[in-house]
Amino acid sequence: MLVSSHLLAEVEQTCSHVVVMHRGRLVAAGTVADIASGGGGATFTVGDPAAAGEVLRDLVGVGDVTVDGVAVHADLDGMPRSVAVAALVGAGVPVSAVGPRRRLEDAFLQLVGEDGPR
DSSP, X not given: OOOOOSOHHHHHHHOSEXXXXXXXXXXXXXXXXXXXXXXXXXXXXXXXXXXXXXXXXHSTTOOOEEEETTEXXXXXXXOOHHHHHHHHHHTTOOEEEEEESSOHHXXXXXXXXXXXXX
């Protein structure tokens, strides 16, 4: 099924793959997760945020790590999320959810070179 929509929050929740068009040109295509996480950022919902932050900071290649309540945000710089999850679980940190750090709308705005709604 093909859906054409500007309601990107709904697209993110209902679609598995997206194609981003801008001014009649193909800008990006792939899974929603791949497009949304294009910047390499990920969010981990964990049982011990402080410990998770330490584990992620110790991984080679991981950039900025911030703790926000039960969520830990990290710039994985191309590292698969599964590798980071394995490191967290291996260190005894319970992980309940993992996802891209940014929303599809954020990715779209970056892809088309716009800095936000006008």
